[in-house]
Amino acid sequence: MNILKILNNNVAVTHDKMGQEIIVMGKGIAYQKKVGDSLDQQSIDKIYSLSNKDAFVKFQELLSEIPIDYFEVADQIINYAKLTLGKKLNESIYISLSDHIFSTISRYKEGISLRNALLWDIKRFYADEFQIGLKALQFIKESFDIQFPEDEAGFLALHIVNAETPQETQDIYRVTKIIQEISDIVRYFFQMEFDEQSVAFFRFVTHLKFFAQRLISGNLHESESDTDLLDVIKEKHPNSYQCVGKIETYIKNNYQYNLTNEEKLYLTVHIQRVVHKTNS
Template sequence: MNIEKILNNNVVTTIGEDGIEKVVMGRGIAFKKKIGEEIEEDKIEKVFIIHNPHTSMRLQSLLNEIPIEYAEVSEEIIKHASEVIDKKLHEQIYLSLTDHIAFALRRAAEGLIMKNEMLWEIKRIYKKEFSIGMWAIRLIEEKLGVTLDENEAGFIALHIVNASLGQEMPDTMSITKLINDILNIVKYYFKIELDGESLSYFRFVTHLKFFAQRMFNRKQEINNDNSLYDVIRDKYQEPYLCVRKIKDYIQKNYDYELTEEEMVYLMLHIQRLISRKSE
């Protein structure tokens, strides 16, 4: 690999055989080097392959501005998150999370604490991602000597959710609000406390994540076979009435009409929730 651009002593770019620009990071990788010279393989610590040219340019700009340690910590968090949730994260997270960490550290140095208004919802809905966020702030303290609080763990969790769903952050916030509102409709309709540790709760929240993603992308799965809907509606009358409330809420607030198939899945999940609760 030959150097295409030198961003600083620790970051260069190169062009692969496929014509895609790659960002190469390593301590002293560009020290006393010139454009066109070969990159020393033993100094390469990370290669970022960002297919979106706009994102790649922004990442290059960011890596040119921040200490290499910030990018290393971000990379370690992303790797850990991918292993924990067992899913490849969208490449945008290399930019968004690294940028957020740099901003959080700058705020911490100035003594500024940003309150995460959705922290309670994040803890409730994204338990696994929040645990990764807590792991991340411990790593930041260990590697960089800066103590961040659980507000930042919540923000990191949202970046992970965002990358796992392939959504932009504002959409992720909208998805989180929608899920929380649906959970509250179920909670108050049945007058129960939902067990956030139960498998049925986890399955329901997982279903709601992908339902919300489809809803905001206006991608409905339409099945013209109504036989299952009729059976489930008649068998689980209380879950049906609860889903009617959810349907009315979504129609009023998001101008989105639930299909009968979507209602069936919601009824089944809610029935499982309340049956586990009664047991």
Template sequence: MIIKRVLNNNTVISSNSKGLDVLLMGKGIAFGKKKGEDVEIETVEKTFILHDKATQSRFTELMIDVPMEQILVSEKIINFGKIKLGKSLNEIIYVNLTDHVHSTIERYKEGIILKNPLRWDIARFYPDEYAVGEKAIEIIRNELNVSLEIDEAAFIATHFVNAELTQGNGLAYDIAEITKQIEKIVKDYYRTEFDETSLDYYRFITHVKFFSQRVLMGDHYDDADAELLETLKKKYHNEYQCALKIKAFVEAEYRYDLSSTELLYLTAHIRRITKNL
């Protein structure tokens, strides 16, 4: 295979028989090599083919600076995720997850450890993706000798959620649209604006995004919290009435019938974001 571009000693760009750019990795694969020279096949340890040109370009730039072992660990995590989730993932996850793994390890070296305030929400709403995040922590510890905090499981899980959301049919756009409409319902009901930099707002919007995805996919929580909902209905009357408006909106626009559990979560999140009004 002919070298089209040398990225570093361990990575080059070549092309396959179909004319697609191929990223070739191997220890010392490009040492002393230049554009136009051959690559010895026996030096190739890993091959990456990304079909989207923009994604390929971003991934190529990443490979210049990210150590090969981190790239291979990220791929191992992605492959595990594909098997665990049983879903196709947008190629952008190769860029986003590799970049995340690299930047996280760099942060840890500097003693900068971030907490994820949405860890429990992510674990609850996306248990399979969260399980992938937990496995990722184990892989990174075993193969890179870096021990990450459990909060990283949730950060990693969101990359898989996003990679699922960007698959076809404009789902990500539709989620954004539903989220915007629900936010407007709450703002209009309380005749207020929200501090978009606050943690409560971030939690609320994140929950609404997850909820919007379920609406579009027709997924439901079971009616397991009817008794607790009755308690919240009495304790947080206004919040419950606002949640009912959201219920009416998704029923009318998307033929989606909210379960008592979903109504409960909406009421609780509305309470959290409006408690100081």
């Protein structure tokens, strides 16, 4: 392996056996070396091979700007998340998570801390990812001797959520906010607290996630379902349908969107299920 580019003393760009560019990381791996020099493969601790070319370039830029320690703890968190969730994560998380940890710790050293306004909802709607966020706080404590509050676990959890979907982190915040808003309308309308361990609640939140994702992306339903079926559901579950009316007004006033009959139908059904399960 010959050096193609030196990012810092601990990181370099080279080729793998297939001729693909890769990033290699190791303590002092590029110290006192220059482009074209060979690398000591025994000194390589980590290899990154990102298929997305744009992400690969951004990752190189970030590696040249921040210390290796932040990437190491981010990698530890990402591997734990993959193992826990049993799924692949978008490659962009290596960039976003490393940068986030670096920025958060930099703010901490300046005496600046941020409150997470969505913490309660992140705990409810992204429970698995939040548990990973809590574990991530342990990794950060072990590496930097800094103990962050649960607010930071929530921020870290959203990076995991973002890596599970093609959405931007900003969109994840907006999706969570919409779920929160609709859930609050239902809770206040029925004067109840959800049974958040129930399958009905899980289905309800899943439905809201997909609706919120469509709402912010503009990819909303155009077709109308059978009006007769909606009339049947409306008559069968009048309270849940009235609640949907409140949701419809809120969405129209705040997001300039009119719910279709199909959306009102499914919302009524999901609300009826979650309310019935909670009350029983």
